Amino acid sequence: MATKLSLNHLNKSFGRGKTPPIEVVRDFSLEIRDLEFLAVIGPSGCGKSTLLRLIDGLIPADSGSIEMDGRDISDKVGGEGRGMVFQSFDLFPWRTTQANVEFGLEAKGVPKAERAPIAKKYIDLVGLTGFEDSYPHELSGGMQQRAGFARALAIHPEILLMDEPFGALDVQTRDILQNELLDIWQKEQKTVLFVTHSIEEAIYLADRIAVITPRPARVDRIIDVPFERPRREEIKSRPEFLEMRQEIWSILKEGVTV
Numbered sequence: 619m620a621t622k623l624s625l626n627h628l629n630k631s632f633g634r635g636k637t638p639p640i641e642v643v644r645d646f647s648l649e650i651r652d653l654e655f656l657a658v659i660g661p662s663g664c665g666k667s668t669l670l671r672l673i674d675g676l677i678p679a680d681s682g683s684i685e686m687d688g689r690d691i692s693d694k695v696g697g698e699g700r701g702m703v704f705q706s707f708d709l710f711p712w713r714t715t716q717a718n719v720e721f722g723l724e725a726k727g728v729p730k731a732e733r734a735p736i737a738k739k740y741i742d743l744v745g746l747t748g749f750e751d752s753y754p755h756e757l758s759g760g761m762q763q764r765a766g767f768a769r770a771l772a773i774h775p776e777i778l779l780m781d782e783p784f785g786a787l788d789v790q791t792r793d794i795l796q797n798e799l800l801d802i803w804q805k806e807q808k809t810v811l812f813v814t815h816s817i818e819e820a821i822y823l824a825d826r827i828a829v830i831t832p833r834p835a836r837v838d839r840i841i842d843v844p845f846e847r848p849r850r851e852e853i854k855s856r857p858e859f860l861e862m863r864q865e866i867w868s869i870l871k872e873g874v875t876v
């Protein structure tokens with residue numbers, strides 16, 4: 619499979635006034651394949667969000683390079699980003715679902731007349747038909763996540779960057795949205811980089827899992843997930859699934875202890 623995104627020897631530290639800078643990402647290299655679902659898992663505070671912000675072009679790396687489809691895009695920082703999207707679901711409270719989903723299209727300069735049908739298509743895709751005119755406070759947590767997801771998809775990002783999108787949801791809603799995400803991923807043919815704290819979620823969703831070291835973040839190990847698609851809940855109780863969960867847990871624990 620072709621490489622979609624290459625992260626090559628990225629380094630990032632943050633200055634903190636008079637105290638020494640904090641080194642967050644060190645010599646970080648990773649290849650993300652076209653159309654794959656790659657999960658990134660690591661201990662709390664290890665630098666996962668910083669990594670996504672580097673990839674999205676929101677902040678510059680101190681050194682190293684980022685290539686998309688073989689083109690060096692390291693110097694493209696700021697502005698409208700790179701057609702990639704954070705999945706933080708931070709909807710504007712004063713906008714309806716429809717207007718929230720149209721927001722990204724507005725920012726991209728899509729003409730007004732074209733925005734409504736595109737937004738509607740993605741609202742339908744995520745199962746929010748009938749809630750176009752609802753405001754975020756009128757939606758459940760899971761529905762807000764769906765609206766944010768529709769907004770992310772509507773702008774056709776090259777890579778969907780998702781930063782713990784299901785972290786704040788109850789287990790049942792999370793399970794439902796995981797399956798919906800997998801359906802949408804297959805329908806929309808996207809490359810996904812998915813940050814999570816949950817080992818089980820990473821195994822259930824991903825083709826490969828990059829296990830990250832405690833800060834400064836580096837790739838500790840890459841694990842191939844062998845389970846067939848479409849994924850079914852039943853795999854979560856298979857011995858191979860439980861073994862893999864244990865293996866990743868051991869790697870994370872070892873990293874934190876060291």
Ligand SMILES: Nc1ncnc2c1ncn2[C@@H]1O[C@H](COP(=O)(O)OP(=O)(O)OP(=O)(O)O)[C@@H](O)[C@H]1O
Nearest residue numbers: 632633640642661662663664665666667668669833
């Ligand atoms: N703009 C900044 N200025 C200074 N320090 C920062 C900045 N952004 C992040 N950091 C520091 O970088 C470290 C990593 O933060 P980051 O949010 O990337 O970790 P994370 O792995 O996503 O954390 P979590 O798992 O808790 O969500 C933290 O110690 C944080 O305080």
